[in-house]
Amino acid sequence: MSEPAIRTKDLVKRYDRAGITALAGVSIDVERGHFLCIMGPSGSGKSTLLHLVGALDVPSSGEVMLNGRSLATERNLDVVRAREVGFIFQLHNLIPTLTSVENVEIPMMAVGVARRERKERAVQLLTEVGLSHRLDSIATRLSGGERQRVSIARALANRPSVILADEPTGDVDSKTGDQIMACIQAARKKSGATLVVVTHNPDLSRGADRTLHMKDGLLQ
Amino acid sequence: MLILKNLLRRRTRTILSTLGIALGIAAIIAFNAVGRGFKESLDRYMRSTGAEVLVVNRSAMAPEYSRISKEEVDQVRALPGVEHLSPGTFTIISGRVLRKPKIKFLTVFGRVPGDRLIEKFKGSLEGRLFQADDEMILGSDAARDLELRPGDTLELLHHPLKVVGIYKSDVKFESAGCVVPSSMIQQEMKMGDSVGLFWLYLKPGTDWKGLRTLIEEKCPNLAAIQTSEFTAYYNQLDYIDWFVWIVSLISVVVGGLGVLNTMLMSVSERTREIGTLRAVGWSRGQVLRLILTEGILISIIGGCLGLLLGTFGAETLIHWAPRGLDTRYSGLLLTQGFLIAVALGFFGALYPAWQASRLSPIEALKYE
Numbered sequence: 001m002s003e004p005a006i007r008t009k010d011l012v013k014r015y016d017r018a019g020i021t022a023l024a025g026v027s028i029d030v031e032r033g034h035f036l037c038i039m040g041p042s043g044s045g046k047s048t049l050l051h052l053v054g055a056l057d058v059p060s061s062g063e064v065m066l067n068g069r070s071l072a073t074e075r076n077l078d079v080v081r082a083r084e085v086g087f088i089f090q091l092h093n094l095i096p097t098l099t100s101v102e103n104v105e106i107p108m109m110a111v112g113v114a115r116r117e118r119k120e121r122a123v124q125l126l127t128e129v130g131l132s133h134r135l136d137s138i139a140t141r142l143s144g145g146e147r148q149r150v151s152i153a154r155a156l157a158n159r160p161s162v163i164l165a166d167e168p169t170g171d172v173d174s175k176t177g178d179q180i181m182a183c184i185q186a187a188r189k190k191s192g193a194t195l196v197v198v199t200h201n202p203d204l205s206r207g208a209d210r211t212l213h214m215k216d217g218l219l220q
Numbered sequence: 221m222l223i224l225k226n227l228l229r230r231r232t233r234t235i236l237s238t239l240g241i242a243l244g245i246a247a248i249i250a251f252n253a254v255g256r257g258f259k260e261s262l263d264r265y266m267r268s269t270g271a272e273v274l275v276v277n278r279s280a281m282a283p284e285y286s287r288i289s290k291e292e293v294d295q296v297r298a299l300p301g302v303e304h305l306s307p308g309t310f311t312i313i314s315g316r317v318l319r320k321p322k323i324k325f326l327t328v329f330g331r332v333p334g335d336r337l338i339e340k341f342k343g344s345l346e347g348r349l350f351q352a353d354d355e356m357i358l359g360s361d362a363a364r365d366l367e368l369r370p371g372d373t374l375e376l377l378h379h380p381l382k383v384v385g386i387y388k389s390d391v392k393f394e395s396a397g398c399v400v401p402s403s404m405i406q407q408e409m410k411m412g413d414s415v416g417l418f419w420l421y422l423k424p425g426t427d428w429k430g431l432r433t434l435i436e437e438k439c440p441n442l443a444a445i446q447t448s449e450f451t452a453y454y455n456q457l458d459y460i461d462w463f464v465w466i467v468s469l470i471s472v473v474v475g476g477l478g479v480l481n482t483m484l485m486s487v488s489e490r491t492r493e494i495g496t497l498r499a500v501g502w503s504r505g506q507v508l509r510l511i512l513t514e515g516i517l518i519s520i521i522g523g524c525l526g527l528l529l530g531t532f533g534a535e536t537l538i539h540w541a542p543r544g545l546d547t548r549y550s551g552l553l554l555t556q557g558f559l560i561a562v563a564l565g566f567f568g569a570l571y572p573a574w575q576a577s578r579l580s581p582i583e584a585l586k587y588e
Binding site for chain 1: 221222225226228229492493495496497498499500501502503504506580581582585
C-alpha cells in the first residue's frame, strides 16, 4: 500500500504567549486523490491543522508528512509550499493591483517558470475555472466569486499534489458557493490532487471521501 | 510587473520619494560642478599667464591680502634663473560703489602697461591694450553688464578710465573683470610701491625647487608656488570641498530617509500580500529582492532626474549668481552621483526588505 498523501502524528500546536492550545494531538491520514472535509466551529483548530499541513506554520510537537516526507526534515519549506501545496483562502488574498493572469503567475514565479510558459499556463487555468473573459481584469474589479475562481487557478498553478482550502465559500453567497465548490471539485478530479477543505458549512462536505469533525483542538 | 505595479499603487508617495532622491543628487551635482568649476577656473587662469611660478606673501590667507615690498620684488628679479617678473595687484569693487545694478561686483586686476601678463589678451582683443594710467581694458562679460564699448569711460576707484579694449577669456571671473594699470590700485589701496603678488617666467632648464629655496632664504615672508599647484597650495579652497561634502552628506541622509520611509510604509501596507507571496512559495530571498528592487528602481529614476536637475540647477545658479562662477562636469562626477542614488535606494530599502523577508507567512496572512 502506498504512503498517504498527508499523514499527521500527534500534532500539537500551542501558542505559549496567549496560553492557548490550538491542536491537542491530531493524527490523520489522507489517501492520495481523496477529498477530506474537516468540519468544526470557530476556534476548533481546523485552520491551524490546515496551516501545519501546508507548511505555513510549524507544530509545537508531532509530525506532518507530505507524500511520505516529513516536513520536520525539509530544509526549505518555501519549496514545499511552492511545489507540493496549493492554498485557497477564505478571503482569496489576491494581489489587488495585478490582473487575473498575473495573480495566477505569482506561484510560478516562485519556482522560476519562464515568463511565456507562466502566461500560457495561467490563461489555461483561468479558462478552466470559467474566467476566460476576465483574464486581464484587475483583481479589485472582479466579483467575490470571480476572485475565488482566480484563487483556485492560482492554487493549481504549480500542479500541486495537495490542495488545501480554508472556508473557500465563506465570503460568497450560497449559490456562488456551490459554483466555487463545484469548480474546486472539478479541478481536483482533473489534476488528481488530494483535497482538504476545512469549513463549518456542512454543504461543503457533499462529495467528500471522508468528513472529520474537530472541537477544542481534537478530532471527535 | 509586481515591482512597477507596487510603485504605481501609491503614485504620489513614489513620486515624492523619487523627487527626494532627485533633489539630493541634484544638490550633489550642482554644488560639485560649481565648486570644481571655480577651482578649475583658477587653474586655467594660472595656466593662461604662461608663468611657471607665483610668489605671494606667506602670511596672506588669500592672494587679495598679499603684500610684497619693492625691495623684495627687486631681490627676486635679480635671482639666477628668473627670465622675467610680472607684478600684479588685485581688488574687488562692489557693484553698488560702481552704481551699476546689473553687476554684483567687478574683479579688478592691476597690471603694468606693456607687461607680458597682458600680452595674452592680444589675440582676442577688440580695440587695443592700455598704455597710459587713465586707460583700461574690460572683459567681455563685464562690458556687456556695464554696457560699455571701446571709447567709453568708466569711473573706477575715483578715476575716470577710458575703455580702450575689450578682451575675451575662457576664465569666467577674468571675463567678468577688468584690467587696469597697477599704479592706480597701489594708489587707491595705499600700497605705496609694494605689489600684491608676482609671477616668474623662468629661463629654460631652471630648477624651480632650487629657485624656491633661494627666494625663501632671501625673503623669508614670501612663498613661491608652482602655478600648476595653485589650488592645492591655498587650503582655504578646501572649504569649498568641505561645503560640498557637507551639502552632499545632508542630501544623502535626506534622500536615504525618504526611501526608507517609503519602503517601510509600503511593506507595512502590504503585509498581507507579502504573507500571500510567502504562502504560495516565495522564499525570503525573493521577497527581499522584490522590496530592494523597488527601492533601487525609485533611486535609479530619482538619480537620472537628479543628474538632469543638478546640471540645470548649476547652470541656473551661475546664471543668477555674481558673474565669474563656472561649472565643471566630469564623467566621474555624474557616475558618482548616479551610484550614490543607487546606493541610497539599496540601503534605504535594505531594512524594510529585511523586515518583509522576516515576516512569518501565517502572521502576515492574519495581519489586519
